[in-house]
Amino acid sequence: MRAFRVEDLPIESQMLTKALDEAQRKVENYFFDIRKQLFEYDEVLNSQRDRIYTERRRALESDNLQSLIIEYAELTMDDILEANIGPDAPRESWDHEKLIAKLQQYCYLLNDLTPELLQSKCTSYQDLQEYLRYRGREAYMQKTEIVEKQAPGLMKEAEKFLVLSNIDRLWKEHLQAIKFVQQAVGLRGYAQRDPLIEYKLEGYKLFLDMMAQIRRNVIYSIYQFQPVMVQNQQQSANSQQKESKERGSDNNANPVRAAQASS
Incomplete structure (x- = not known):
């Protein structure tokens, strides 16, 4: 090469150029498929995240x-009815006692x-x-009336706290479960099954x-909300503090009783 002074000339070979282009194309396609697969997996979780954040924002801003809550009550009644009787069960086989x-x-x-x-x-x-939907709504309205009579405004605070706390806790558990899936x-x-389709099916079931x-x-x-129990505890604590203060004042007023108490 030095004798012919061609050190700076590029190596030109149609076969080599074609082989390099083919290798580069395979590498790029490989990483493109990986990115595409990750994107499709992320899309499943993103759609679920949008749904749960919409529900959380609805509770947070309202x-x-x-x-x-009425919607929750009606859907829960539907779930209980379907689990214990089912829409296809004949009327003669209905187990009313189990449902009740x-x-x-x-x-x-x-x-x-x-x-x-x-x-x-x-x-x-x-x-x-x-x-049952009607009874679920009626029970909720009755519970709201009971709570509002005892502590006005407490029911709204309790509803918001219960909705947000359950969404946050169960969403964290769902993220761990979906990662395992x-x-x-x-x-x-x-087993000749598409992992992405299996992931979508399993993820959707977990989300529901x-x-x-x-x-x-x-x-x-x-x-099951019972604010009366909290009020009773506060009243008993206040009464105990009041009794202890009265005992202290009586002991200070009567030195004989104070001496007996100290002995």
Whole structure:
């Protein structure tokens, strides 16, 4: 090469150029597929994040969550009805006692429900669904009236706290679960199944379960909310402090009693 003074000449070979271009194209396609796959996985979580943030913003910015709580109550009644009877079950096989026991477990204000009452008012699954939705709304309004009589404005604060706290806690748990699913679905490729489709299906199911758990926790906590217990504790603490102060003043006024108490 030095003899012919061609040190600075580039190496030109059509075969070499073609091989380098092909190698570069394969590398670029490989990393493009990786980025595309990550983007598609992120899109699944982003859509869920938008939905849960919308729900959280709705609770955070609203001054009255009555419509949201009523929606939670109706959907929870639907869940309980579907889990204990089901829309396809014949009317003769309906287990009213099991259904009533589950409803009363959620809300003590439904203690007047009896199998005879449900049989007389509901002749079809749709009638039973509408009646239970009505009772769920009625129980919520009754609970709100009870709480507002004892502490005006407390129910609104409790509703906002319960909704936000359950959303935050269950969303964190959902993120951990969805991360585990993303790692696990990769193995399903060996079973000739698309990991992305499996991830979307599993992620959607987990998201629906999380949303159902949020509304069930919220409506159960509202039905069971008892502010009287907190007030009684505060009153007992105040009375104990008052009694201790009175004892101290009596001892100071009577030196004999103070000496006996100290001995």
